[in-house]
Amino acid sequence: xxxxxxxxxDKVWSKLDRKATxxxxxxxxxxxxxxxxxxxxxxxVILVLITVLFYIEAMSSEIPAVDNDxxxxxxxxxxxxxxxxxxxxxxxxxxxxxxxxxxxxxxxxSAEDWINEDGYDFSSANLDVSQGYDDDGDCRVxxxxxxxxxxxxxNRNYISCxxxxxxxxxxxxxxxxxxxxxxxxxxxxxxxTLHRSFVLGFGKxxxxxxxGIFVPLFLAxxxxxxxxxxxxxxxLVAKPISRAEILLYRLxxxxxxxxxxxxxxxxxxxxxxGFMGPSSGFFRFQDLLVWFGIALAACLLSLAYxxxxxxxxxxxxxxxxxxxxxxxxxxxxxxxxxxxxxATVSRLSISHWGMVIVDGFSNMAWPDSQYIxxxxxxxxQYSTTPWGERMYSDEMPGTDAFSSFFHTTHLTGNPLQDAxxxxxxxxxxVIIMLVIAQSVFKNQEID
Amino acid sequence: MIPDIAxxxxxxxxxxPQPEVPAVMLDHVxxxxxxxxxxxxxxxxxxxxxxxxxxxxxxxKSTLFKILAGKLKPSQGTVRLFGTDPWKNxxxxxxxxxVSENDALYDWMTALGxxxxxxxxxxxxxxxxxxxxxxxxxxxxLKDVMNKEIGKFSKGMRQRVKIAHALVNDPELIxxxxxxxxxxxxxxxxxxxxxxxxxxxxxxxxxxxxxxxxIERITEQIVILNHGRLLAxxxxxxxxxxxxxxxxxIALSTDQPRELxxxxxxxxxxxxxxxxxxxxxxIRTHNLxxxxxxxxxxxxxxxxxxxxxxxPDDNLESILNYLTGxxx
Numbered sequence: 001x002x003x004x005x006x007x008x009x010d011k012v013w014s015k016l017d018r019k020a021t022x023x024x025x026x027x028x029x030x031x032x033x034x035x036x037x038x039x040x041x042x043x044x045v046i047l048v049l050i051t052v053l054f055y056i057e058a059m060s061s062e063i064p065a066v067d068n069d070x071x072x073x074x075x076x077x078x079x080x081x082x083x084x085x086x087x088x089x090x091x092x093x094x095x096x097x098x099x100x101x102x103x104x105x106x107x108x109x110s111a112e113d114w115i116n117e118d119g120y121d122f123s124s125a126n127l128d129v130s131q132g133y134d135d136d137g138d139c140r141v142x143x144x145x146x147x148x149x150x151x152x153x154x155n156r157n158y159i160s161c162x163x164x165x166x167x168x169x170x171x172x173x174x175x176x177x178x179x180x181x182x183x184x185x186x187x188x189x190x191x192x193t194l195h196r197s198f199v200l201g202f203g204k205x206x207x208x209x210x211x212g213i214f215v216p217l218f219l220a221x222x223x224x225x226x227x228x229x230x231x232x233x234x235x236l237v238a239k240p241i242s243r244a245e246i247l248l249y250r251l252x253x254x255x256x257x258x259x260x261x262x263x264x265x266x267x268x269x270x271x272x273x274g275f276m277g278p279s280s281g282f283f284r285f286q287d288l289l290v291w292f293g294i295a296l297a298a299c300l301l302s303l304a305y306x307x308x309x310x311x312x313x314x315x316x317x318x319x320x321x322x323x324x325x326x327x328x329x330x331x332x333x334x335x336x337x338x339x340x341x342x343a344t345v346s347r348l349s350i351s352h353w354g355m356v357i358v359d360g361f362s363n364m365a366w367p368d369s370q371y372i373x374x375x376x377x378x379x380x381q382y383s384t385t386p387w388g389e390r391m392y393s394d395e396m397p398g399t400d401a402f403s404s405f406f407h408t409t410h411l412t413g414n415p416l417q418d419a420x421x422x423x424x425x426x427x428x429x430v431i432i433m434l435v436i437a438q439s440v441f442k443n444q445e446i447d
Numbered sequence: 448m449i450p451d452i453a454x455x456x457x458x459x460x461x462x463x464p465q466p467e468v469p470a471v472m473l474d475h476v477x478x479x480x481x482x483x484x485x486x487x488x489x490x491x492x493x494x495x496x497x498x499x500x501x502x503x504x505x506x507x508k509s510t511l512f513k514i515l516a517g518k519l520k521p522s523q524g525t526v527r528l529f530g531t532d533p534w535k536n537x538x539x540x541x542x543x544x545x546v547s548e549n550d551a552l553y554d555w556m557t558a559l560g561x562x563x564x565x566x567x568x569x570x571x572x573x574x575x576x577x578x579x580x581x582x583x584x585x586x587x588x589l590k591d592v593m594n595k596e597i598g599k600f601s602k603g604m605r606q607r608v609k610i611a612h613a614l615v616n617d618p619e620l621i622x623x624x625x626x627x628x629x630x631x632x633x634x635x636x637x638x639x640x641x642x643x644x645x646x647x648x649x650x651x652x653x654x655x656x657x658x659x660x661x662i663e664r665i666t667e668q669i670v671i672l673n674h675g676r677l678l679a680x681x682x683x684x685x686x687x688x689x690x691x692x693x694x695x696x697i698a699l700s701t702d703q704p705r706e707l708x709x710x711x712x713x714x715x716x717x718x719x720x721x722x723x724x725x726x727x728x729x730i731r732t733h734n735l736x737x738x739x740x741x742x743x744x745x746x747x748x749x750x751x752x753x754x755x756x757x758x759p760d761d762n763l764e765s766i767l768n769y770l771t772g773x774x775x
Contacts, residue, residue, distance in 0.1 A: 022567035022576075026553075033555040231551035235612070238516045239568040240541035443534070446518040 019241055020249045027253025031219065040218040041261060044211050048265055051206055052272050055198050059276050063190045065115045068183040068379055068393040071138065072114035083114040087137040116185040120375050124368050130162040132180045139179040154178055165374055170342075172370050174378035182379065186397055188278065189376060193398030195277040196369065199287060200362055200405035201338075203294035207266070208354045209334045212301040213327055215258055220306030221320055223250040224441065225313030233446050244438035247310070251434070254306050259299045266295035286365045293361025293419065300426040301354035305330075307433035308350070314441050341407045350429060353422040359409045360419030366406075373403045468530035469494035470620040470651040471515060476524035478510050478675075485510035487675040488524070493653060497646035499662035499683070500655040502672035503767065508655040509548050511672070512624045515653075516545040528620070541569055544613030548624040548655075550605060554598030558589055558608050561597060566615040576615075583611040588637050603634025610641060621645060623654040627661050639665050659683075659766065671770065678770050686766065694718075695735040697742070700755040704728040710749035714741060 031037040067073075071083030076091070078098040088106065091097040099106035114136070121133035134140050139161035142152050152160040155175040163176035176182075224247065227233035236246050270291035274284045308326070312319030333349030341359070346352040362369070376399030409418035469492040478486040486507045502508050513519040514526055517533040517540065526532065528539040553561055559580055566576035584593045587607040592600070597608055606626055613621055623642065627635050642665050645652050656662050662669055663683055671679040671686075679686060701707050704727060708720040711730050716738050719731040732738045735758075746753050 018567050018570050018572055022564055026564050029556070030553070231547070231549040232553060234516060234518055234545065234547055234549075235553075235565055236568065237537075238518070238540055238543070238545045239565070240537050240539075240570070241568050242537055443520070445520055447513075 019245060020252065023236065023246065023249035024253040024256060027223070027250055028256055031253075031257050036218060037257075040215060044215060044261070044265065047206065047210070048269055051202050052269055055202075055273060056276055058194055058198075059191060059278075063187040063397055066186050066393065067115040069118070069138070069179060071117075071136070071183075072111040074111070080108045081111050081114040083117065083136055083138060084109045087141055089141070116183055118179070118181055118183040120181045120184050120189075120372075122181075122368075122371060122375070127165060127368075127371060130157065130159045130164055132161070132163045132176070134161045134180045136179075136183070139177060152177055163378075165371055172374045174374050176378060181375070184375075184379075184396065189372075189396045190398040191278040193372065193376065193396075193402035195273065195284075196362075196366060197398065197401040197405050199273060199290055199294075200358065201401070202269075203290065203297075204338055204355055204358050204405065205334070207262075207269075207294050208297045208301055208358060209331070209351055211262070211265075212298050212354060213305050213330060213351070215261075216254075216302050216306035216309050217323065217327065219258065220251075220254050221309035221313040221323060223247075223254060223306075223310045223313070225317060225319070228446060229317065237446065243441045243444075244434075247314075247434060247437050247441060251303075251306060251310065254310075255303060258302055258306070262298040262302065263295050266291050266298070289365035290358070290362045293358050293365075296361075296419075296423070297354040297357035300357070300423060301350060304350045304426045304429045304433070307430045307437070311433050311437035311440070314437050314444070339404060342410065350426070353425045353429075356409060356411065356422040357419045359407050360415040360417075360422065362406060363409055363415035364419075369402070369406045370408055373399055373406065376402070468527065470529060471653070472525075472527040472530075473511075473514075473521075474525045474527075476514065476521045476526060478507075478514060478519060479522045484675045486514070486521075489672075489675075489677050490524075491670065491677065491680070493651060493670075495649065495651050496668055497642060497652040497654065497666035499666045499669040500653055500672065501657070501659060501662050501669050502655075502678075503657050505674075506657075506672040507675040508657075508672055509624055510675070512545070512548075512622055512653075512655065515622055516543075516547070541616060542619045544616060544618035544621045546606075546609045546613045546621075546623045546626055548628070550602075550629075552597045552605060552608060555596060557594050557596055558584060558600070558604075558611070559593040561608060562593075562612050562615050565612050569616045579615050579617075580611070583614045584608075586614065587611045587641055601631070601634070603630040603637075606630055606634065606638060607641075610638065614645075618650070620651045621653070623652065625655055625657075627656060627658075635661070642666075671766070673767050673771065678767065686770075695732055695758070697730045697732070697735075697738065698755075698757040699728045699730070699746075699753050700726060700757075701728060701751055701753045702726060703751050707746070707749055707751045707753070710745055710751075714738065714745065 069083075071086065072081050074081050076085075076093050076095040076098075078085075078095040078100070080090070080098045080100070082092045085092045085098060088099045088102075090099055090101075098108075100108065117136040118138075119135060121135070122131040139152055143160050154177050155163060157164060157175075161177050161180050163174050163180055165172055166175055167173075224233070227236065237243060270287060274287050275282070277284045277287070309320075309323050312323050312326075316322075330349050330351045333346040334351035334355065336343050336346045337349075337352040337355040340346075341355070376396035378395075379393050380395035409415045411418040411421055471491070471493040473489050473491045476486060476489050477484070489507075489511065500508050500511065510519065514521055515528065515533075517537070520534055529542060531539045533539055556564070559577070562580035562584060563573075563576045566579050567573065569576075571579060581590065581593070584590050587610050589604060589607050589611060592604065597605065600608065606629075610623065610626060613623070626638050626642070630638065639661075642652055642654055646666065652666075654662070654665060667683050669679075669681070669683045669686070670677065699707065704722050704725075708722070708728050708730075711717050711720055711728075716732045716734045717730055718733065721729050721731075723729055730738070742756070
């Protein structure tokens with residue numbers, strides 16, 4: 001019949017339009033008339049808004065600055081902080097030796113200038129070589145005094161006053177010369193890490209997992225089951241339409257409601273945190289990639305759960321009992337994926353793959369994250385100052401939270417590949433679930 | 448299966464009706480629910496005209512219809528709709544309309560929206576579906592309320608919405624499960640007229656009821672089911688004639704039953720009277736027609752007030768009783 005080709009629009013689109021959109025529209029209108037739909041969706045919005053309020057609260061509070069290297073102190077009481085005296089070569093222990101006696105005299109700095117005076121200077125390019133710049137000069141001044149020595153090259157890379165990152169086992173650590181980037185701005189560091197922790201933690205737990213499992217639990221498990229219990233399923237099945245199609249189109253109706261919802265929530269949260277978050281410009285554009293990953297993970301995860309819950313509801317009217325047991329397992333695996341990402345048992349769950357998608361996109365958006373964590377941890381140590389004092393400082397505030405939520409991806413090592421593999425796994429799960437559902441539903445008697 | 452990407456191949460899979468086969472064919476069909484038998488070895492072929500499916504509650508009428516509608520699978524035997532097994536291929540449903548006994552509808556939809564949406568499942572476009580829906584809603588006399596929500600409809604209107612939905616694909620086989628149940632007399636008349644009209648249009652209509660009188664007003668061709676078995680199949684008059692040879696009774700309510708009984712004892716067709724309860728008189732006869740003809744005269748001659756006349760035998764139970772030889 002090559003001489004009589006059937007027009008494509010009549011075969012593909014119009015046929016799809018007739019049956020698929022009829023069920024899709026029916027499903028959407030059914031959602032619209034149900035109070036539970038509005039309740040579930042509003043609870044989701046309220047949860048998101050409350051969490052964002054906590055975020056705004058945290059962002060508008062200030063972390064007190066800590067003088068990690070103690071050089072804002074004026075040991076000899078001559079009005080010049082130790083850091084300034086040390087830089088200019090006067091004695092920190094002799095009140096009669098200070099830069100005010102120079103010609104011309106140099107006025108004293110205020111003590112605040114020597115708090116948070118040596119921030120992190122590392123460039124994302126060439127992260128494996130020499131990093132850091134000694135802003136306050138407390139390392140460089142030693143070069144003038146002693147030339148190259150073990151004093152200014154403790155890390156033995158033949159470069160004075162720098163540091164480099166190295167892997168110790170699975171941990172990235174900083175090997176630093178003394179007094180380089182040792183007194184960064186706690187508030188700026190905390191806000192940056194807190195922001196990223198919030199995006200990741202809220203994205204993974206609140207968005208991807210909690211909304212991703214509860215929305216389909218309430219909205220998808222009844223897609224077929226409610227029709228059976230209401231006695232209205234025969235309006236759909238006693239028609240020249242295969243039952244697999246009904247399942248598929250019902251799920252499409254679910255997608256048409258839930259995906260825009262998740263995407264809208266991600267856009268709202270991403271916009272608020274993008275403007276509120278610490279940024280050199282007016283908006284954190286690099287976060288958009290993370291929010292894209294979160295929305296993608298939430299959409300795919302909620303689809304996989306929807307297919308699963310719909311299948312459970314189709315197989316048995318008490319399938320929801322199994323769904324709740326399953327939900328506990330998923331919760332445990334989600335937590336394991338977040339806090340113990342190396343564990344492989346969590347790969348048997350659905351939620352794990354959503355987390356890997358978020359991890360993949362956060363690695364792409366914030367490639368410096370693991371270095372920030374290593375630097376934040378590196379301040380937690382004893383160090384010997386050039387003038388012989390040993391002092392201890394805590395790790396930077398926010399490091400702990402950030403290292404809990406940020407993970408380098410470890411499936412292939414390439415974040416994009418990992419995210420794509422996870423998407424593939426979730427989509428395969430949906431397909432497998434639909435195959436199972438239709439093979440049950442196909443032979444199912446309806447009372 | 449290789450996808451026909453160029454869309455130029457033969458139109459494969461197009462289901463073709465087989466004109467020589469009956470619309471409905473059941474071959475030794477049985478259905479068990481666990482240990483309970485819903486249908487017991489029923490063989491039946493129906494094609495053309497209106498067929499009344501008669502049986503008391505629990506006789507297996509709905510089971511039979513659910514099997515025809517593809518809701519239930521027969522435990523044994525084969526079911527063919529237009530020659531096709533509905534569990535293997537849903538294509539015959541394009542020519543079937545099914546009205547369930549279940550009253551559930553999408554109450555939040557308008558009648559027009561409901562019928563249009565479901566019509567699209569037959570493969571009609573949005574516009575085609577709307578035109579067809581309006582047409583069938585007019586046919587069942589609901590056109591003026593078709594934009595109202597179904598939830599606000601009366602029972603009779605809901606039944607008609609269900610019938611309209613079943614007619615929207617212009618079906619050749621229409622299955623109506625208890626369409627008259629719970630309807631007011633006006634709705635009953637409308638629905639009966641619709642069914643008769645469909646029969647006159649040459650459609651195959653199967654309609655079930657547990658009330659003989661309803662079925663008699665619709666059709667002469669009946670199938671009687673009881674306890675999942677096929678009891679009788681044929682013309683309702685033939686079955687009625689058989690019944691006439693069977694003793695009948697007439698119940699009269701009056702305040703002087705014994706005096707009235709004396710007046711009836713003289714009639715030649717009466718072979719017994721008895722008084723089951725106070726104020727009630729039962730007259731036994733072999734010829735119901737003759738006695739009915741004389742009944743008004745006998746009552747006026749006796750001068751006794753009769754408050755009600757009833758034919759306790761003129762119902763399905765007595766037919767079933769007769770057909771099963773009184774064993775039930």
